[in-house]
Amino acid sequence: MRTITYREALREAMREEMARDQRVIVIGEDIDGYGGTYAVTKGLADEFGRERVRDTPLAEEIIVGTAIGAAMAGMRPVAEIMTINFALLASDQIVNAAAKARYMFGGQVSVPLVVRMPAGGGAQRGAQHSQTLESWFAHVPGMKVVMPATPYDAKGMLKAAIRDEDMVLLIEHELLYGVKGEVPDEGVEYTVPLNRGEVRREGRDVSLITFSRSVHLCLQAAEELAKEGIEAEVVDMRAIRPIDLDLALDSIAKTHRAIVVEEGWKYYGTGQGMAALIYEYGFDNLDAPIGHVTGVDTPAPYAKNLEKAAFPVRNDIIDAVRRIVPQRVAR
Amino acid sequence: MRTITYREALREAMREEMARDQRVIVIGEDIDGYGGTYAVTKGLADEFGRERVRDTPLAEEIIVGTAIGAAMAGMRPVAEIMTINFALLASDQIVNAAAKARYMFGGQVSVPLVVRMPAGGGAQRGAQHSQTLESWFAHVPGMKVVMPATPYDAKGMLKAAIRDEDMVLLIEHELLYGVKGEVPDEGVEYTVPLNRGEVRREGRDVSLITFSRSVHLCLQAAEELAKEGIEAEVVDMRAIRPIDLDLALDSIAKTHRAIVVEEGWKYYGTGQGMAALIYEYGFDNLDAPIGHVTGVDTPAPYAKNLEKAAFPVRNDIIDAVRRIVPQRVAR
């Protein structure tokens, strides 16, 4: 095991897969000359050449459309959209073309494409640069959507995504790139399945159902709560579509209480979808309504103090847990 | 009262508001020369002139972007997107520009814009033309989203939307345009509030929480169920954002059982959002998990038999009710 950053983990995944498979190419804005907006792609062009690592014009629809066509023609493109906020300009290609191609063409073609993009707020980037829109894509059949929270998962899921025969949206987080974590030594092959979540911390009193950067907030909250005798189980759902529902249900069968924690907007989003599924299949195991910690239902404000109030922090989770866990536990 | 079609009701709304307010203009593809794709705008250009009723080039981003700018400059544009499937090409303008403008510009501007567009499947239009993506937009703060089911509501809500100071997405249904219903006589002014649903049929045994075309399917199912002694309450949620939550909660306080009925995809969609809210605020009133009747989680197939199986029909609702309502009732 080594300790590397989330950014490095992603880069390693691409390097290894590019070395392994000539069909893998990487395209996007500023991935070469600029060195990658978040430096994820740094050095790839020098190593693999500019036929395989391609800076594109500033035009998201053509980036994704070209990647889709190349994938349908048998390549394994990894398209980088600079942030998920710009993916709206490519949403038609993702939803109407790529997600439907195999089905509407009667199984004659597949779209082995990876679209990588960071989401998330918290760095004062303002209303247009702080969104978390994974539920848009996860709503649509025809693709997989994953959101790794650790360097280990970032590398393992990106490698799995590149090898996958279907379109995978790998949604990163702008504030995770510098986060460090353990990954196997170079040369030790591994992938992380795209349809499995993972329990990050065991606990008997409440299940924190979460994903992406919020996993880390939940772990911090759980540490804090442990001091008062409340044991929270942190369930990293990382697979958004297909969702690892049993993982959540098993946890709730044990704890009987759940809080969904996410950074995005509350209404008609990912967390409500997860909650609805847990209710649907785990109703009898629930002793209380599921709590929901989310970003505030507003465009992201710029001002530091407002932004801080707009996105969940550790204490929001702690408060939500205290509200839902009966006093007898927290004694 | 008169009986007119949903299509005519929408047209009347625009006519009345255009006559009342010079700031109202209508722009979109094929709304004039073609007579309106679904003939909703037929005759408007002749009546109000081609300065006010504007055929545009085939380019959704500019249609919506132009309408946004005009709205910010004080006009009251009604933009028609031919179907919601094409709104993905304008989703950046809707979400990143219009929904955020007032907030990120500190309240200095408003966007009194109406975007009209039909959604829905069921006419063998295939995978790219049969979607119901309202949850995408309803997820985002900064706009209102409504889905009228009747001519009365279509007219009243469109009029209210045009007068509203904020952006309203009025989502119609391709299979509702020909549906007839009662509306007040010409000259009798009325609007329908954009934040209120309506109970379409009272019942004590189960609440059918629904909207748009599915309201009609629920009413049919309720008729049928009544024959076996099951009284279903049909709750037309028509206001998707802001949602008239109390309406649903009041109904469930009475029936203790609910089924959400929608035509769109199940996961991370509108129905799951509504269900999650009902659970969150009405958990103690629920005797059973909420049922969920949805479109099948697949791109829309073209073949007649497959398409029929892909979207909910009356009997799917009846079956779902029978599963959830205890035997003692259905005696």
Place this chain on the structure above:
Amino acid sequence: MAISKSDISLAGLSREELLDLHYRMWLIRRFEEKAGEEYTLGKIGGFLHLYIGQEAVGVGMISQLERKDNVLSSYREHGHALVKGTDPNKLMAELCGKATGVSRGKGGSMHIFDAKNGLLGGYAIVGAQMPIACGYALAAQYNHTNQVTMVFFGDGAVDEGAFHEAMNLAELWKLPMVFVCENNLYSMGMAVQKAWSVNSLEPRAAAYGMEYEKVDGMDLLAVRDTAKRAIDRARNESRPTLIEALTYRFRGHSMADPAAYRSKEEAEQWRLNRDPIQLFANRLRAAGVDDATLQAIDDRATQAAEDAATFADNSPFPDLSELTADIMVDPTGAIAWRRPR
């Protein structure tokens, strides 16, 4: 740029080749007419966009391609498919949503795909096929397959941002492709001069430094000449071309469209004087082909269309298991994956 015209020598083609081209145009015509009938009878649902009137473009362009080459198109793609080699039976079955359809009935009229013959999709979001075509061309360039990618679209599609982004990329990356705009003067009811701020694509091509040719889309041999040059440029020099083929759809936009936005006379003039099949028949006659031969070709096409309809009629609907098949390669890719217990 003047409109290219073929000379009367009939382009050095053999009699068989000429008659084959003629057959292909008739096949499209008769097939589409039959499809229109089946639609009226309710056997075809949804939208149906006929290619009648534009046959010379599809036949002229695609007959110059090799089988390995790629064709992408819009919802108005039946003609392109037939020329590229799609079996008319399977095509009609697809239009009727039958299990024997080229996409097993799941795509329908707007989404024809025939992997074997390189007909790589009818796309029904206007303009969206252009970026995807760039991707196919990029793959061909990267893998040195020497394939040419040809993408068809209408005058309306030019208005979409996708056109702009695709044109720039294709020229910038020197992609081996041919953009074919079938300018039939209308996008639905919108006359092209009301939608384009300039009335030709020539300056649009120049905006990207791309090669451009305008061609009379009713003149089969002229189309073939133009196609040849563009295809050679793509295959031998890896350079894209934008072709503007002037044509006219004789029918409404779709079967639902009475075409009230254009005058009956205008349409009648085109049908009478500019029918690409009649124009080519005239040339064949002038070159010595007799009427009986021409009639036999039409008859054969008519029969093929009939046969296609019969085939579709006799075919079963897809099995209901198809409803959730082939959403993705991975069948567990569906939502809510459950752990094996």
Place this chain on the structure above:
Amino acid sequence: MAISKSDISLAGLSREELLDLHYRMWLIRRFEEKAGEEYTLGKIGGFLHLYIGQEAVGVGMISQLERKDNVLSSYREHGHALVKGTDPNKLMAELCGKATGVSRGKGGSMHIFDAKNGLLGGYAIVGAQMPIACGYALAAQYNHTNQVTMVFFGDGAVDEGAFHEAMNLAELWKLPMVFVCENNLYSMGMAVQKAWSVNSLEPRAAAYGMEYEKVDGMDLLAVRDTAKRAIDRARNESRPTLIEALTYRFRGHSMADPAAYRSKEEAEQWRLNRDPIQLFANRLRAAGVDDATLQAIDDRATQAAEDAATFADNSPFPDLSELTADIMVDPTGAIAWRRPR
């Protein structure tokens, strides 16, 4: 089209006018330098894109507008706002996310909006301001307000579909607007010649039949000449123009960018030889303005920037109630409207 050059007569402007223009350029320069410092000190968060090097474009263009006219821009809009009349104090306060900011601290550096002065938004989705600008222009045309709408964007924005759709509509509908592309040779790290398949916007304008002018964006008076023509065309003839202003950003794309994709020498050459403020100072000197006067102007600008920073420093953060204020006009527009009981 040759690049227009102003003649040495200093364009018939009075001494006061000339010095005022000079001041405006210095104000931008000093303001942006100060903003850069505040960013480094952590007082400004998020992204910060400085306008340094491009001052002559914003000043030349906007100084020809009337107050009632509209300006829309990108995230690189501080300069445009200052020329259009935005109070530097309120601007700096906005950058620092303070309650006294022009948007009450809620927008930040990328989203400046100043309704009173017609600075109608910095937009941070590249290219998205162009369609919106068309809407403002349409409203002006419809209401006969005689307003001109000017929209600024970069060379990178030209690649987006939004550019294409907006250019076509503007020309088609003869919208009274001016498109100003500030071609600073890079979009982030992407050199323009690697992104554009042609190396000029002239053919791009021709693609839509739109008027085009190229101008040396470092030459304030040349910019003013060009602006005047375009604005007159918009105001008097309701015809749009595309202006390509050749310029250079002296700093990185944003404060986070060390600009490793271009050589130090290249940037140094521009700074030394093509600084728009020094070039204009030279002309003023040649026209008889003495160094003390010039220095005083710079001093005044420096002081204004300092004052702005002090003002921002001394301003409070927004009240927490602002978090959910002004999402929409209708405060009950928030989700989950509850019935009054």
